[in-house]
Amino acid sequence: MSIKVENLSKYYGQQAAVNNISFEINTGEIVGFLGPNGAGKSTTMKMITTYLTPNNGKIFVNNVDTETNSMEVRRKIGYLPEQNPLYLDMNVLDYLEYAAELESVPKADIPKAIKKMVDVCGLGEVQHKDIGELSKGFRQRVGLAQAMIHDPEVLILDEPTSGLDPNQIIEIRNLIKKLGKEKTLVLSTHIMQEVEATCDRVLIINKGEIVADGSPDTLQSKFKGQLDITLILKKDSTDKALILKAVSSIKNIDKARILKEDENSIHFSLTGLKGSDVREDIFKKIVSMNMVMLGLHQEETSLEDIFRQLTKN
Amino acid sequence: MKNILTIFKKELRSYFNSPVAYIVIVVFLIITGWFFTSNLFISGVVTMRNVFDIIPFIFLFFIPAISMRTFSEEKKSGTIELLLTKPITDMDIVVGKFLATLTLTATALALTLIYVVSLTFLGPIDTGSIIGAYIGLLLMSGIYIGIGIFASSLTENQVVAFIISFLIVFGLFLLNKVLVFLPPEFASVLEYISVDYHFSNIARGVIDSRDIIYYLSGITIFLLLTRTSLESRRWS
Incomplete structure (x- = not known):
C-alpha cells in the first residue's frame, strides 16, 4: 500500500503550514516525519487521513485519490491523531467495539478483532476498565488498538510516544516495530532517537518543506560534515594561546577553541574534517609538548545535530 | 443506515451512562408534575392543558442543555478527528447524534404519560388533542435539538453552545408573542416561522400537513447546517 503526495500545500490564512511538498512512500516502509513543532507534520497527516483538504496538490493512497474517494481511503488507513483523543467515559472493550463498528468490520468478526487487539497491544488486564482510569501508557495502547482494529494496510501515527515515560516509550516503540512489519507505517515525532530506533526512512520537515x-x-553519512572532539589537558605553566595554536596546526583539525577552564584542567573543543581520525595526531602533539592529557573524546555528528542544522532559523 | 445506528447507540449509551440524563429527566418530571397536580383538584377539570403549556417553556432550557455536549465535547477532546476520519459520512454522524438526543427527549416525554394514565381514572380525556400535543411536542423538540446540535458544532465550549442554542430557540419561541407589534404583512411570515404557532395548531388535535412540513423542513435545515459547520474545517 503506497502513499503518493504531489505538490501538496495547505495554508492557514496567509501562513503556509505545508508548502508544495512531494514524496512517495512505498509498501511496507516505516517512515518517520521529523521536524520541530509547527513544521507541518500533523497537517500533512491530517490531509492524508482526509481530515483536512489540501489547498493545492493531490494525495493518493494506493492510487486512490483522497479527495474524490475519501471513504475508500479512510477504510485503508488506521489513524492515531496527535494527543491520542479517547472517550474517557467508555470502557476499553466497548470503545474497541465502537471503533470496529465505525470501521465496518463485519459483525461476526468483531469479537475476534477485539480479542486480537487486546492480545497484541497487551490490554488484557485493563480491558474492563474505563479509559479515563488508565495510565498514559495504556491509553496509548488503546489508541493504537483502535487504529488497527480493522487491520488497515496503512498506519498513521501522530507523535505516538509523546508524553510517555522512558519505559513506556520503549514498550510503545517495540509495539510499533512489531506492527510495522506487515504495514506501511508513517509516524511523526520531534525526537531524534525515535526515528533512529524505529524508522527505515526519515523525512525531515521544516516550515512546511521537506529539507x-x-x-x-x-x-548521517550525507550530512556528516565533521567530527566533534573534546580534549582535556592538565593545567600547567604552558601558555594557553600557545597550546591552542599548536593544536590548531594539527592536520585535519578545522577549528579549535577553549571550552572552559578550571583549577586543574583546560577543556578544548575541536572540530575535525570529514572522514578523518585525528586522535592519534592529537595525542602525539600533546606528548611532544610535554603536557598531560586527562581526556580525549571524538564523536561523529549525530542525527540530532543534522536535525538542528537543518531546522534552525 | 448501519453507521447512523452505531453512532446512535454510542451516543445514547453515553447519555445514560452519565448522571446527566437522569438529573435532567428528574428535574423535567418535577416541574411538569408540579404544574400537573397544583391546579388539578382546584379547577376540577380533567386536562393536560397545564402540562402542555409549560413543556415548551421547559424545552427552552432543557434541550439546549442536553444537546450542548454533542459536538462541543468531541471538539474539545479531539475525538472529532477520530470520528471524521472513519469511513462514515458527516451526515451519518449528525443524524445519529440527533436521533439519540431525540430519544432522550422522547423518554422524558414518555414518562409524563403517567399523568395521562392517572387522568383516565378521574374522568374521560380528550384523546385526540393529547395525542396531537405529544406529536407536536416531539416535533418541536426535534427542531430545538437540531438547533442545539448546530450550536454545539460551532464551538468547543459547551457553555457557549448552550447560550447560542438558547438564543436561537428563544427567538423562534418569542416570534409568535411579538406579532401584535408588527405590520400585518410581516406578521404572517413571522407567524409561519414561529415554532409556537404550529405547535398550538397541532395541540388542538388538528394535524395539518403544513405544520408537519414546517417542523420536518426546520429539522432538515439545521441538520444540514450542522453538516456544513463540520465540513468547514476543510476550508479553513
Missing part, C-alpha cells in the same frame, strides 16, 4: 529525505544512515 531532507533518506534512511537514518544515509542522512
Whole structure:
C-alpha cells in the first residue's frame, strides 16, 4: 500500500503550514516525519487521513485519490491523531467495539478483532476498565488498538510516544516495530532517537518543506560534515594561546577553541574534517609538548545535530 | 443506515451512562408534575392543558442543555478527528447524534404519560388533542435539538453552545408573542416561522400537513447546517 503526495500545500490564512511538498512512500516502509513543532507534520497527516483538504496538490493512497474517494481511503488507513483523543467515559472493550463498528468490520468478526487487539497491544488486564482510569501508557495502547482494529494496510501515527515515560516509550516503540512489519507505517515525532530506533526512512520537515529525505544512515553519512572532539589537558605553566595554536596546526583539525577552564584542567573543543581520525595526531602533539592529557573524546555528528542544522532559523 | 445506528447507540449509551440524563429527566418530571397536580383538584377539570403549556417553556432550557455536549465535547477532546476520519459520512454522524438526543427527549416525554394514565381514572380525556400535543411536542423538540446540535458544532465550549442554542430557540419561541407589534404583512411570515404557532395548531388535535412540513423542513435545515459547520474545517 503506497502513499503518493504531489505538490501538496495547505495554508492557514496567509501562513503556509505545508508548502508544495512531494514524496512517495512505498509498501511496507516505516517512515518517520521529523521536524520541530509547527513544521507541518500533523497537517500533512491530517490531509492524508482526509481530515483536512489540501489547498493545492493531490494525495493518493494506493492510487486512490483522497479527495474524490475519501471513504475508500479512510477504510485503508488506521489513524492515531496527535494527543491520542479517547472517550474517557467508555470502557476499553466497548470503545474497541465502537471503533470496529465505525470501521465496518463485519459483525461476526468483531469479537475476534477485539480479542486480537487486546492480545497484541497487551490490554488484557485493563480491558474492563474505563479509559479515563488508565495510565498514559495504556491509553496509548488503546489508541493504537483502535487504529488497527480493522487491520488497515496503512498506519498513521501522530507523535505516538509523546508524553510517555522512558519505559513506556520503549514498550510503545517495540509495539510499533512489531506492527510495522506487515504495514506501511508513517509516524511523526520531534525526537531524534525515535526515528533512529524505529524508522527505515526519515523525512525531515521544516516550515512546511521537506529539507531532507533518506534512511537514518544515509542522512548521517550525507550530512556528516565533521567530527566533534573534546580534549582535556592538565593545567600547567604552558601558555594557553600557545597550546591552542599548536593544536590548531594539527592536520585535519578545522577549528579549535577553549571550552572552559578550571583549577586543574583546560577543556578544548575541536572540530575535525570529514572522514578523518585525528586522535592519534592529537595525542602525539600533546606528548611532544610535554603536557598531560586527562581526556580525549571524538564523536561523529549525530542525527540530532543534522536535525538542528537543518531546522534552525 | 448501519453507521447512523452505531453512532446512535454510542451516543445514547453515553447519555445514560452519565448522571446527566437522569438529573435532567428528574428535574423535567418535577416541574411538569408540579404544574400537573397544583391546579388539578382546584379547577376540577380533567386536562393536560397545564402540562402542555409549560413543556415548551421547559424545552427552552432543557434541550439546549442536553444537546450542548454533542459536538462541543468531541471538539474539545479531539475525538472529532477520530470520528471524521472513519469511513462514515458527516451526515451519518449528525443524524445519529440527533436521533439519540431525540430519544432522550422522547423518554422524558414518555414518562409524563403517567399523568395521562392517572387522568383516565378521574374522568374521560380528550384523546385526540393529547395525542396531537405529544406529536407536536416531539416535533418541536426535534427542531430545538437540531438547533442545539448546530450550536454545539460551532464551538468547543459547551457553555457557549448552550447560550447560542438558547438564543436561537428563544427567538423562534418569542416570534409568535411579538406579532401584535408588527405590520400585518410581516406578521404572517413571522407567524409561519414561529415554532409556537404550529405547535398550538397541532395541540388542538388538528394535524395539518403544513405544520408537519414546517417542523420536518426546520429539522432538515439545521441538520444540514450542522453538516456544513463540520465540513468547514476543510476550508479553513
